[in-house]
Amino acid sequence: MPNEPSRFQAPEGRAGSLSHDGPRFTAQAATSDGLAFRRPPLDLLRCVATGKSEDIALDVYCSPQFLLREFFWLRLRLMVLLIRAMGGHGTSVLDFGGGSGIFAMSLASGFERVTLIDQNTTEAEHLNAHYGLPNLNIVRADILGHDFGEGVFDAVVAADVLEHFLDVDAPITRIHRWLKPDGLLFTSLPTENLWYRILRVMFRKQKPQDHYHTAAEVERRLATLGFRKARGIYHPFVLPLFPLFRISAWRKA
Secondary structure, three states: OOOOOOOOOOOOOOOOOOOOOOOOOOOOOOOOOOOOOOOOOHHHHHHHOOOOOOOOOHHHHOOOOHHHHHHHHHHHHHHHHHHHHOOOOEEEEEEEOOOOOOOHHHHOOOEEEEEEEEOOOHHHHHHHHHHOOOOEEEEEOOHHHOOOOOOOEEEEEEEOOHHHOOOOHHHHHHHHHHEEEEEEEEEEEEOOOHHHHHHHHHOOOOOOOOOOOOHHHHHHHHHHOOEEEEEEEEEOOEOOOOOOEEEEEEEEO
């Protein structure tokens, strides 16, 4: 799909780049420099992680398996790259289903207000207790039972969450309502293709029982329910070469 020019402009001199911070970073509110990649130190993540999971939870980002750990950190780097390509900063963003808080650290560098919603926010609360981000608001609630109102957010990030809803139309409809008319939705979705299944075997990870949809299936529902894809990249090779995740930016149709 052809890329659509963004109505936003990335900060001068930093378009399409990623911030390679050291292992630690200083908590701070959003700045005019735009979104930056933030990676908490490994020892902190291992202290915060509440337990092992078969899915993409905080434990994969502090896994003793180097390749597995870096594979998922690369996915977040690509998310940052896409958000920066579409502007990289704004007033308000919703981290939809971002319970571990791992991406909220980056979002807080580029948006004035970050709201994270999930039914389990324990790990996010522990991370924010360490960093004390002044522009991060954590909401522990059932996503489908909570309503922020109409046209509230400049952006919504749904990173590897929509495939977990049996009725995927329900969260998509809520996201569409919560986004401003010119807002952007950013998604990361597993392809569940052959290469994805092979890697699961290699890293001894089981497919979660609540992985109900592939990336292609979710994206078809997004297009049906009022979104159009503005730009997309693929993990791990950016181009659609053995794609394991589709990472996409969406506008309201």
